[in-house]
Amino acid sequence: MTKSNNHSPIEPQLQESLRHIRRFTTLHPRIGLILGSGLGDFADTLENADRIAASAIPHYPPSTVEGHKGFLVFGRVQQVPVVAVQGRTHFYEGHGIAQVAYVVRLMDGLGVRKLIVTNAAGGVNPFFRPGDLMIIVDHINFLFQNPLRGPVVAPEPRFPDMHDNYHPAYVELIEKIGLQLGIPLKKGVLFVSTGPSYETAAEVRMVRRLGGDAVSMSTVPEVLVARARGMKVAGISCITNLATGISSGPLSHAEVTEIANRVKDKFHKLVRELILQMDALD
Numbered sequence: 001m002t003k004s005n006n007h008s009p010i011e012p013q014l015q016e017s018l019r020h021i022r023r024f025t026t027l028h029p030r031i032g033l034i035l036g037s038g039l040g041d042f043a044d045t046l047e048n049a050d051r052i053a054a055s056a057i058p059h060y061p062p063s064t065v066e067g068h069k070g071f072l073v074f075g076r077v078q079q080v081p082v083v084a085v086q087g088r089t090h091f092y093e094g095h096g097i098a099q100v101a102y103v104v105r106l107m108d109g110l111g112v113r114k115l116i117v118t119n120a121a122g123g124v125n126p127f128f129r130p131g132d133l134m135i136i137v138d139h140i141n142f143l144f145q146n147p148l149r150g151p152v153v154a155p156e157p158r159f160p161d162m163h164d165n166y167h168p169a170y171v172e173l174i175e176k177i178g179l180q181l182g183i184p185l186k187k188g189v190l191f192v193s194t195g196p197s198y199e200t201a202a203e204v205r206m207v208r209r210l211g212g213d214a215v216s217m218s219t220v221p222e223v224l225v226a227r228a229r230g231m232k233v234a235g236i237s238c239i240t241n242l243a244t245g246i247s248s249g250p251l252s253h254a255e256v257t258e259i260a261n262r263v264k265d266k267f268h269k270l271v272r273e274l275i276l277q278m279d280a281l282d
């Protein structure tokens with residue numbers, strides 16, 4: 001495990017990580033992409049890709065969850081240079097919350113100013129079905145942890161604003177692309193708790209009453225750091241299952257990855273087009 005916690009200065013660690021990355025790629029990504037459970041294959045579609053094993057990057061927290069590969073993939077979608085995280089780091093693996101978001105500080109160091117976050121999520125909104133894609137419009141942080149806690153890391157402000165975390169122009173853009181491609185999309189608020197256990201039925205009723213449309217175990221740490229660094233963020237959840245109590249049967253990770261795999265085609269089309277059109281926006 002890395003030592004990028006609140007007690008050791010993060011900047012020298014970031015510089016060391018960046019030096020390692022620079023030895024393996026000359027690409028300067030403009031867009032960052034974090035791929036959720038079962039959605040990592042998108043990284044394999046990037047053109048002229050340089051794949052860097054996360055485990056070889058100094059200070060990068062190792063991924064331990066099954067089905068997550070653990071690579072930073074640098075490549076292009078047409079002319080647009082991107083970096084994709086294939087196998088994100090999760091809080092439930094036992095890493096510190098700042099370590100979970102380490103990759104976003106790295107991306108910022110690489111020049112990324114636009115970020116797409118994706119995840120697998122359980123549907124809480126009764127209108128959602130497994131296989132739906134949801135545009136994230138806001139989140140509820142039920143991790144009760146914050147990667148920005150501790151000494152201020154320049155250029156992040158002490159008290160970052162949380163308006164428009166999910167950039168409204170990107171929300172509109174994703175809706176437009178959905179119409180252009182004939183991909184129906186939902187919109188909603190992502191509720192994030194630590195996992196790794198799925199929610200109880202009573203917790204899911206609470207989530208609904210508190211305003212959540214989908215539940216997940218990721219994404220919030222990365223978005224908090226991205227926003228503190230002034231990046232613009234787009235978010236897409238893949239509804240892989242109905243949350244506990246809304247679904248009839250038990251939940252399994254196998255079901256989550258199977259449904260994510262089934263929506264692969266439309267997810268790839270949507271994200272590809274989003275990258276192209278996001279790059280053309282300010």
Ligand code: HPA
Nearest residue numbers: 120121122215216217243
């Ligand atoms: N709950 C939390 N996280 C998830 C779920 C869920 O039902 N499905 C996929 N990730």
